[in-house]
Amino acid sequence: MKHSTFFWFVLPSAILMLAFIALPIVSIVTQSLYTSHEQVLVTVENCGPFGCTEVTSVDQDATQALKAAEPLGKWAGLDVYKDRNHLAVAEVASAWVNADGLPDFGRTLMNLPFYAALAFTLTYTFIVTPLTIVLGFFIAVAVNAVAKALKGPTIFLTLLPFIVTPLVGSLIIFWMVDARGILGTGLQWLADDPTLSVKASTPLMWIMLMFYGIWHSAPFAFVVFYAGLQTVNTDSLEAAMIDGANRWERIRYVVIPHLFPLVTFVALIQLMDNFRVFEPIVSFSAYAHANSLSIAIFNDLGGETRLLSSAAATSVLTIIGVAILLSPVLVRTYRDFSNPR
């Protein structure tokens, strides 16, 4: 295809992605280097019959004027990154010096908002992703064995948790595990503890969030593996059987190697999606127990005072995290392209 034709064909997409994805990334990097203006203070001397008092007040007009003149705020360099809500350099250094062994250091870190959010995000990502793949694989194997007439309805029901809006799906689960809901009451009965409440316990909340994550994305893994199973070569399966392979060995040495490229694909998509875990924490209103990087940004942006610089700094750190997660895949894609098989 000629260069100029290519250019005109991709132009609309390119403009959209440049303006609304590439430029905002530049914009958050810039924004994170600034911090909001301090309010302009004026000191006025009030003199009355009993002497003079000095009153300090906020000069609203001057503050507004300053904000209008420099909407980005004032230059802060890397200060926003180093403050307590982000990398907390000073706090970490002092904790490192004062800590009583590694566990104590870890506890101090978990009290810093950024590290707590990072810890939850990473735990969530690296627990949910493998379990999703395993569960999806088992569902695919089970559905594959179902009679043909039942396959349609089975797949329909299986897809539901994945298709339904994450905020809605997690709300439904949340209502059920509420202390007054059916699952919550069931749990209380099982544990024989009428005060048990998922909302009040951090470990239970983490488990519920991860349970939701697996429930939501297992159908995706299922569909991919199911499609893969349709293309397993029955001849190789029969050959393996003639060679004396039992059922498990056939799965282990024929089916799993066939599905392996799909595992990397599912893992890649799941890593990207789980790293941005956001909606379940909102609907579980789990802010007190679990925070993810996305939630940290969301909280900074919401509310009366929009902490744009703080949100921007967390965003930049999140994107760096995504880049690190993705780097093996990117390198592999690049290699595949450079030496096509």
Place this chain on the structure above:
Amino acid sequence: MSNKATAQPLSIKFLTSSFLVFWLVLAAFPFMWTLWGSFKVEGDFFSKADWANALFGGMTQAETGGSFTNDGYYGAWVQEEFWRSALNSLIVCFCVVTISLTCGTLGGYALSRSTHRYAFWFLLFALIFRATPPITLVSGYLLPFFEWNLWGHLSTTIIVLVAINQPFTLWMLHAFFKNIPKDLDESAMVDGCNRFQAFRHVIIPVMWPGVITTGLFSFLLAYNDFAVTTMLLSKENQTMVPKLASFLGTTQTKGNVMFAVAAVVSITAPLFVMVMVFQRQIVSGLTAGAVKG
């Protein structure tokens, strides 16, 4: 399919079917439960006293005189004006799907036909953009949107959602166009068409299956989005999902959780219908990227 290599002894059959039944209950029961409960009053939906109330509606009977009530739906749709959000959702989804497919087909077609190195880089950057969490971009939008008075409008959100959708759309349509033989449009060009005419007269007639599949996923992204719509839309322009989230803030204190439950069912119902009608396309779309590489 009943050959020896795939045949299963009874014990394994039993094991897989019971696992499957367990999973199906796990997948579908929460939705059935919520649908059933949405026609009850709060005392039954959260039935601390007697779980059978949730099934038979004891409190609902006591409060309204019938086993089922539409109070939740009435409160959400009429009192809290959920219909407005439903309308907004409809507008947003329709525009997002149309615009992203228009841009995506052009771009995806060009990417699938170009053999130059920059086409690869284009796709690689799209992959990186696909991995960027939308909420991080939102913090980049807010300041310029406030400055230029773009914040709060449906049209701004539509464009943003289209842009966020673009990387995925491009990848999917790229994979799809790769499967349409090159000879098709090249022979048209030998016959004297230029590239665009070849696209218009030869490719467009055969591209619909892939476009429909991609469109479904664009629709899902726009319909399900919470991060962008909640931050970029003003209160009166809210779509259904952020409206639901606002119910959680305001109505839980008023004791009207049932509004939220009704809203949840209302948001889920169209998705049910969609999966029922387009199940095959959804399955093929989810696997398109994986199986074809």
